[in-house]
Amino acid sequence: MAARNTARKRAFQILFEADQRDTSAREVLGDWIRHARSDDRQPPVSEYTMELVEGYADHAGRIDELISSYAVGWTLDRMPVVDRNILRLGTYELVWVDGTPDAVVIDEAVQLAKEFSTDDSPSFVNGLLARFKDLKPSLRRD
DSSP, X not given: OHHHHHXXXXXXXXXXXXXXXXXXXXXHHHHHHHHHHHOTTSOOOOHHHHHHHHHHHHHHHHHHHHHHHHSTTXXXXXXXXXXXXXXXXXXXXXHHOTTSOHHHHHHHHHHHHHHHSOTTHHHHHHHHHHHXXXXXXXXXXX
């Protein structure tokens, strides 16, 4: 489904920008929405992109806690910014979005890592999200 793929990519870009600007994902999402409304050259922000960004924002503390706890040998600050935000998005969708098959979430995150990160990143992203998939029932607490 190309629309969902594009929505995930845009949600990742919003999380990445928020991380780089040291601001909230919701603030950057608002900027993207305003920009799309005022400049017809910019595509509109899809409903699914908004759902992903807002969902991540609702669970950001827990998501960062999970990534920090299970990324053996890596702190969030030491992790490449791209990987950190792919994992944030993938963790939210994997753990809190029931309508998307787990394999699709993991594959999409790995594809983002292949496109935007290092050669080692896809296997790192795959491994951590696969671990979350196995532990999913116990991870949802906030």
